[in-house]
Amino acid sequence: MKKILLIEDEEIMIDLLQKKLIREGYKVSVARDGEKGLKAMKEARPDLVLLDIIMPKMGGLEVMEEMAKDQELSKIPVIVVSNSGQPVELDRAQKLGAKDWLVKTEFDPQEVINKVARQIGK
Amino acid sequence: MAVAKGKKERIRRGEEDKVSILLEDLASLESYARDLFSFLPLPVCLISAIGIILDANPSFEELSGYRLEEIIGKPAEEVFDKGRLGEISKQTLEKGFVRAEELSIFTKNKKEILGSASATLRKTEEGEIVGYFLGFFNLAGIKKREKELRETQVALANILEDVEEARAKAEEEKNKTGAIIINLTDGILVFGEEDKLSLMNPLAEKFFDIKARDLIDRPISELSTFPTLKPLIKVLTEEVGEIFRKEVSLKKDLTLEMSAVPVLRKKERIGNLIILHDITREKLVEKMKTEFVSLAAHQLRTPLSAIKWTLKMLLDGDLGKITEEQRDFITKTYQSNERMITLINNLLDITRIEEGRYIYKPALTEFEPIVQFVVDSCKGEAERKKIKIEFRKPKKKSRRAMLDIEKIRLAVENLLDNAIKYTQAGGRVIVSLKNTPKEIELSVKDSGVGIPKDQQGRVFAKFFRGANVIRMATEGTGLGLFITKNIIEAHGGRIWFESEEGKGTTFYLALPIKEEFEGFLREF
Numbered sequence: 001m002k003k004i005l006l007i008e009d010e011e012i013m014i015d016l017l018q019k020k021l022i023r024e025g026y027k028v029s030v031a032r033d034g035e036k037g038l039k040a041m042k043e044a045r046p047d048l049v050l051l052d053i054i055m056p057k058m059g060g061l062e063v064m065e066e067m068a069k070d071q072e073l074s075k076i077p078v079i080v081v082s083n084s085g086q087p088v089e090l091d092r093a094q095k096l097g098a099k100d101w102l103v104k105t106e107f108d109p110q111e112v113i114n115k116v117a118r119q120i121g122k
Numbered sequence: 123m124a125v126a127k128g129k130k131e132r133i134r135r136g137e138e139d140k141v142s143i144l145l146e147d148l149a150s151l152e153s154y155a156r157d158l159f160s161f162l163p164l165p166v167c168l169i170s171a172i173g174i175i176l177d178a179n180p181s182f183e184e185l186s187g188y189r190l191e192e193i194i195g196k197p198a199e200e201v202f203d204k205g206r207l208g209e210i211s212k213q214t215l216e217k218g219f220v221r222a223e224e225l226s227i228f229t230k231n232k233k234e235i236l237g238s239a240s241a242t243l244r245k246t247e248e249g250e251i252v253g254y255f256l257g258f259f260n261l262a263g264i265k266k267r268e269k270e271l272r273e274t275q276v277a278l279a280n281i282l283e284d285v286e287e288a289r290a291k292a293e294e295e296k297n298k299t300g301a302i303i304i305n306l307t308d309g310i311l312v313f314g315e316e317d318k319l320s321l322m323n324p325l326a327e328k329f330f331d332i333k334a335r336d337l338i339d340r341p342i343s344e345l346s347t348f349p350t351l352k353p354l355i356k357v358l359t360e361e362v363g364e365i366f367r368k369e370v371s372l373k374k375d376l377t378l379e380m381s382a383v384p385v386l387r388k389k390e391r392i393g394n395l396i397i398l399h400d401i402t403r404e405k406l407v408e409k410m411k412t413e414f415v416s417l418a419a420h421q422l423r424t425p426l427s428a429i430k431w432t433l434k435m436l437l438d439g440d441l442g443k444i445t446e447e448q449r450d451f452i453t454k455t456y457q458s459n460e461r462m463i464t465l466i467n468n469l470l471d472i473t474r475i476e477e478g479r480y481i482y483k484p485a486l487t488e489f490e491p492i493v494q495f496v497v498d499s500c501k502g503e504a505e506r507k508k509i510k511i512e513f514r515k516p517k518k519k520s521r522r523a524m525l526d527i528e529k530i531r532l533a534v535e536n537l538l539d540n541a542i543k544y545t546q547a548g549g550r551v552i553v554s555l556k557n558t559p560k561e562i563e564l565s566v567k568d569s570g571v572g573i574p575k576d577q578q579g580r581v582f583a584k585f586f587r588g589a590n591v592i593r594m595a596t597e598g599t600g601l602g603l604f605i606t607k608n609i610i611e612a613h614g615g616r617i618w619f620e621s622e623e624g625k626g627t628t629f630y631l632a633l634p635i636k637e638e639f640e641g642f643l644r645e646f
Contacts (some may be wrong), residue, residue: 012428014436083423104427105463108434
């Protein structure tokens with residue numbers, strides 16, 4: 001069973017994504033800010049990270065900067081879940097190694113599943 | 123005797139000759155005097171010692187209106203002012219003459235003429251007083267002229283007074299204008315002949331942190347040596363045009379809106395008036411507003427996403443089976459939510475446009491596939507509304523242009539959305555692409571409701587919605603065309619339209635092909 005770490009601070013998004021991903025047969029763990037996310041990453045070694053950008057304590061982009069410094073963590077594929085979808089932001093995420101991104105208002109949950117499956121399979 | 127007689131005779135004859143010569147001389151003298159008397163332009167009459175007119179010359183006849191035969195024998199006091207004449211007569215008889223005494227004459231038709239009289243006594247050879255000559259100098263003309271002169275003088279004095287008054291008024295007006303200019307809450311610069319600075323008000327001095335006296339009468343070209351003036355001079359000398367308005371950022375905390383207005387006298391340009399309006403506060407408020415909208419929009423997106431995803435999962439059956447009625451309601455809610463998301467996205471686009479960070483990544487691209495994509499994606503909606511869409515492509519493939527694909531797609535989408543939205547069932551929309559030497563031109567022609575003539579000037583304004591469509595479709599934010607125009611202009615392109623209410627609208631947009639776009643960028 002593939003492990004996904006969801007780093008997201010919005011309760012309802014956590015609920016929805018968790019539910020959807022579990023239904024699709026993934027094992028999901030959740031971190032509610034960037035700091036906790038990094039810690040969870042080191043402990044749980046997920047197959048994929050779903051990463052929000054704007055979060056308390058440490059934002060998604062900073063999380064990716066930290067990941068890039070760690071040889072092991074830098075190998076974990078990241079899909080950015082962005083709220084704003086601003087080009088500047090997406091561009092930066094891409095440069096930091098994000099495999100894919102989705103803008104919350106523009107995608108629906110099924111597309112998230114499709115993108116996840118494209119990265120790590122079912 | 124005979125000799126004596128002869129001598130006597132000779133003498134006598136000599137005497138006779140002398141007498142005859144004398145007589146002749148006398149006769150000719152008399153005729154001379156008479157001629158002179160007749161010819162004299164000065165009216166003269168001879169008055170006897172007891173005051174009877176004995177003779178008068180033609181000038182006197184003319185002046186008095188009496189003929190000679192009427193006047194001879196007439197008492198002089200009937201013709202002249204009695205009192206004055208008595209005085210003159212008395213003096214003349216005593217002294218022998220008078221010079222330039224005032225005297226009035228009454229003409230035959232009872233007109234009084236004021237004049238100056240001179241008189242001289244006339245005696246016989248024996249010293250017997252015959253009377254006196256009276257010469258009359260008509261002063262009426264002179265008096266009249268004098269009167270006119272006095273009137274002219276008065277008029278002149280009046281005019282001078284008026285001029286003085288006008289000058290005082292002008293002075294006052296000038297002071298008033300000066301006070302207005304000095305106290306104006308806008309900075310003023312006036313460039314006169316040869317682009318020399320002729321006026322600068324204190325506020326302008328403050329803006330540029332310089333003293334007007336250091337600059338007055340200096341031409342524009344010299345002014346750029348003052349560092350604070352540089353940004354202004356740059357705009358002034360590089361940007362031509364009759365009347366224009368531009369924002370100039372002078373310092374970090376000072377933004378001015380500069381308006382240049384030509385000063386005309388009888389259609390001839392005699393200078394330039396530069397008005398500098400401090401818009402620092404407005405800019406700050408605008409920035410705060412933009413930031414607020416941006417923040418609010420971002421904050422709104424999160425709950426909207428949550429709603430969207432929740433509804434989607436409900437509809438997908440991820441959260442359990444739902445009834446048809448529930449599905450119906452949820453579908454409608456989902457659509458409402460989508461509209462809200464579109465509105466928020468539009469607002470975000472606008473704040474980006476206003477922050478000047480909208481066009482993000484232009485790439486060398488063909489325009490046609492973008493249009494094709496949009497036409498295809500609109501077909502479903504058009505079919506649902508029973509509207510025919512036609513896409514007319516040029517025979518020759520268009521050259522490529524530097525385009526931000528996402529943004530251009532949005533621009534074309536907005537035009538097509540509008541065409542479909544505001545055309546009734548059974549109508550048609552024709553999308554055509556055309557190549558011109560330097561541009562690719564797209565037109566979107568509909569047979570829709572059109573834009574009311576009185577509103578056509580505001581079509582591209584933010585939140586504009588035609589009065590005739592507000593009633594028709596509840597959807598629409600009034601932001602689409604504003605965004606579209608900004609996208610097209612950021613690409614160096616142009617957008618315009620033709621419309622007639624009730625017949626339809628055609629929107630055109632022209633995008634420069636590659637070389638032109640680079641030229642456009644260089645201008646920045």
